[in-house]
Amino acid sequence: MPDGHSTESLTGKVEELVNAAIVAGADAADAVVMRSASTSVSVRLGKVENTSAAQSDDVSLRVFVGRRVASVSATAGFDARTLAERAVAMARVSPEDPFSRLADPDRLAREIPDLDLFDPTELGAAALTEAALAMEETAMAVGGVTNSGGAGASAGFGGLVLATSHGFTGSYHTSRFSRSVSVLAGEGTAMERDYAWSSKPHFGDLRDAAEIGTEAGERAVRRLGARKAKTGPVTVVFDPRVSRGLAGTMGAAINGASVARKTSFWRDRMGEQVAAAGITLTDDPLRLRGASSRPFDGEGVRGEPLTMIENGVLKHWFLSTSTAAELGLETNGRGARAASSVSPSSTNLAIEPGAVSPQDMISGVKSGFYVTEMIGQGVNMVTGDFSRGASGFWIENGEIAWPVSEVTIAANLKDMFMNMTAADDLDRDYGSAAPTLLVEGMTLAGD
Numbered sequence: 001m002p003d004g005h006s007t008e009s010l011t012g013k014v015e016e017l018v019n020a021a022i023v024a025g026a027d028a029a030d031a032v033v034m035r036s037a038s039t040s041v042s043v044r045l046g047k048v049e050n051t052s053a054a055q056s057d058d059v060s061l062r063v064f065v066g067r068r069v070a071s072v073s074a075t076a077g078f079d080a081r082t083l084a085e086r087a088v089a090m091a092r093v094s095p096e097d098p099f100s101r102l103a104d105p106d107r108l109a110r111e112i113p114d115l116d117l118f119d120p121t122e123l124g125a126a127a128l129t130e131a132a133l134a135m136e137e138t139a140m141a142v143g144g145v146t147n148s149g150g151a152g153a154s155a156g157f158g159g160l161v162l163a164t165s166h167g168f169t170g171s172y173h174t175s176r177f178s179r180s181v182s183v184l185a186g187e188g189t190a191m192e193r194d195y196a197w198s199s200k201p202h203f204g205d206l207r208d209a210a211e212i213g214t215e216a217g218e219r220a221v222r223r224l225g226a227r228k229a230k231t232g233p234v235t236v237v238f239d240p241r242v243s244r245g246l247a248g249t250m251g252a253a254i255n256g257a258s259v260a261r262k263t264s265f266w267r268d269r270m271g272e273q274v275a276a277a278g279i280t281l282t283d284d285p286l287r288l289r290g291a292s293s294r295p296f297d298g299e300g301v302r303g304e305p306l307t308m309i310e311n312g313v314l315k316h317w318f319l320s321t322s323t324a325a326e327l328g329l330e331t332n333g334r335g336a337r338a339a340s341s342v343s344p345s346s347t348n349l350a351i352e353p354g355a356v357s358p359q360d361m362i363s364g365v366k367s368g369f370y371v372t373e374m375i376g377q378g379v380n381m382v383t384g385d386f387s388r389g390a391s392g393f394w395i396e397n398g399e400i401a402w403p404v405s406e407v408t409i410a411a412n413l414k415d416m417f418m419n420m421t422a423a424d425d426l427d428r429d430y431g432s433a434a435p436t437l438l439v440e441g442m443t444l445a446g447d
Helices: 008-023 080-092 125-140 209-222 240-253 256-261 321-326 358-363 413-418
Strands: 028-044 047-065 068-075 145-164 169-185 192-200 232-238 281-283 306-310 335-338 341-344 349-351 367-375 385-396 399-412 420-422 437-445
Touching: 008 028, 008 047, 008 080, 008 145, 008 169, 028 125, 047 080, 047 125, 068 080, 125 145, 125 169, 125 209, 145 209, 169 209, 192 209, 232 240, 232 358, 240 281, 240 349, 240 367, 240 413, 256 321, 256 341, 321 341, 358 399, 367 399, 385 413, 399 413, 413 420, 413 437
Parallel strands: 232 367
Antiparallel strands: 028 047, 028 145, 047 068, 145 169, 169 192, 232 437, 281 306, 281 349, 335 341, 367 385, 385 399, 399 437, 420 437
């Protein structure tokens, strides 16, 4: 592995920082270095528009003095003693926080599994440019495509090193390769846009550039001639590209931080039926080559796979140590590190597949709306109210009939999840994954 991607050289730095904090008067401390490096290229109409490269080592120290806590951040080249003394001085004048603390030593990861998250393949600007141009060229070659929204390719590497004053030291590193392209079809006010993309931890798992381009072009052309649908009640079928967002919304509703702040519409529903009996939501931080996998969380706790919602019944919140303490519970290894702060987060989240194929699901809809894209941020996580712009295709007598655009779909998320059916086409290669989903009883606003 190239030295520039290794986290091993940073281990001594975080341990030195933690030791300096204890010497400066902290009762406990943890320190983290997050390393990142990336290169990206964007092109449009056969010409390079932008090439960028970035690299950083971001350091943060969190110290505890009694019930008081403070955090400081720095970049590479920091002086451990100075940083530690500053953090301890800040903690001594901070208000008490009864919930912030290090993770219980018994919960720390003792063995760090290899999840195969790193691919050392080096891609320079030339290789990224070649892929971006190939995607755009292939997309533009699709009959009916008239313009390009641009194409891009990127490669990035990251790493995390964590040390705590109660004996934990661990590190891991990841890679990410991405390709995307967006094109337009048609002319004038009748133009339609669509896109395709691929993102993987390993370069060899990326979809072929020409395949991505063809998909984007064909998707855009299929949308030509779109019109509004009639206002009224509607059965909605969500394409997996859209239903992944519903999985993320479901995950946000069971985030322990939202529950503690009383900003989740499911905040009082633990152990109750919150979704249809066929809906199961899982979260697995230890998935090999997973988009959001990690061998331990931002506090050094190893998270195990969890069934968050089982056959519609809510079983768990996402919890970090401090959030768990606030709720009178114990962490389940979902603490995500963002600089010096730790907050609960999902990992590889998935609505599990059902027993029906997408084709059979659609064929059973006499009149409905197949959604391929949603627009806007019309989701109220406190009340569950949901209202978003949407486009896709009308379903008539069990078949895709004609393209739809400029409509709005609305309901309450509590009702949507209780009236949801999952198809069997789950693709787990996303941080939030879901199969095709059917939701009955929504309202469409159009003509």
